[in-house]
Amino acid sequence: MLAIKGLNQFYGQSHTLWDLDLTVNKGDCICIMGRNGVGKTTLMQSIMGLLPLASGSIEFDGQPIHKLSAEARAPLGIGIVPQGRQIFPLLTVEENLLIGLPARGDGLKTIPPFIFELFPVLQQMLHRRGGDLSGGQQQQLAIGRALAINPKLLILDEPTEGIQPNVVAEIADIIRRLNREIGLTVILVEQKLPFARKVADTFCILDRGRAVAAGRMDELDERLVKEYLTV
Numbered sequence: 486m487l488a489i490k491g492l493n494q495f496y497g498q499s500h501t502l503w504d505l506d507l508t509v510n511k512g513d514c515i516c517i518m519g520r521n522g523v524g525k526t527t528l529m530q531s532i533m534g535l536l537p538l539a540s541g542s543i544e545f546d547g548q549p550i551h552k553l554s555a556e557a558r559a560p561l562g563i564g565i566v567p568q569g570r571q572i573f574p575l576l577t578v579e580e581n582l583l584i585g586l587p588a589r590g591d592g593l594k595t596i597p598p599f600i601f602e603l604f605p606v607l608q609q610m611l612h613r614r615g616g617d618l619s620g621g622q623q624q625q626l627a628i629g630r631a632l633a634i635n636p637k638l639l640i641l642d643e644p645t646e647g648i649q650p651n652v653v654a655e656i657a658d659i660i661r662r663l664n665r666e667i668g669l670t671v672i673l674v675e676q677k678l679p680f681a682r683k684v685a686d687t688f689c690i691l692d693r694g695r696a697v698a699a700g701r702m703d704e705l706d707e708r709l710v711k712e713y714l715t716v
């Protein structure tokens with residue numbers, strides 16, 4: 486579904502991603518792991534189209550997408566839950582959910598009801614401003630907004646950051662359901678190991694901009710954790 490080949494990225498003189506290859510198959514739930522600053526968000530932003538590639542290629546569903554704008558990638562079926570959630574604080578929950586609908590391409594103008602089945606709190610808070618929601622509610626809104634475009638691939642960048650443990654558990658359940666029941670392909674960036682183990686089936690570890698280890702979650706052993714993940 487997603488094939489990244491030979492990706493290099495720079496911020497000015499600083500070489501952030503090095504010859505990175507990553508393949509995500511349909512139905513996968515993969516966790517991109519690594520310590521702070523290793524390039525996880527840079528990788529996500531490259532997939533989303535927020536950063537032009539220095540070199541390399543990204544194919545989605547067999548089609549090269551790396552030259553497309555971020556706006557052109559969403560309608561292909563890439564839903565994003567960005568780091569820090571980035572909901573619109575002055576818009577209502579309803580307006581936040583409606584905002585992505587034009588990207589669906591099927592003309593739907595109302596919020597798909599399954600969003601409220603997944604996140605009943607969003608229905609209760611429909612007319613509240615996004616900025617007045619708790620961190621956990623905002624994260625549910627950010628996921629709901631990404632799902633409203635009916636994506637084939639959902640990218641979540643550190644969805645548990647700054648969220649209470651009970652909501653973290655709820656979000657873990659939702660991501661698992663989306664992946665295992667609905668078959669949505671998921672790329673998750675996550676530093677919390679228990680959450681990653683609970684949600685993802687496979688992992689890819691980055692270290693200083695390189696993919697250094699990958700495998701099934703049950704192959705993520707103590708040696709890898711110590712070498713690449715613990716601070």
Ligand SMILES: Nc1ncnc2c1ncn2[C@@H]1O[C@H](COP(=O)(O)OP(=O)(O)OP(=O)(O)O)[C@@H](O)[C@H]1O
Binds near residue numbers: 496501520521
């Ligand atoms: N806009 C930017 N300008 C310059 N350097 C940047 C910029 N954004 C990130 N970097 C640097 O690029 C490297 C990779 O950053 P990135 O945010 O991709 O890492 P990360 O693994 O997502 O980290 P975190 O877990 O802290 O979010 C870091 O050294 C970071 O300081």
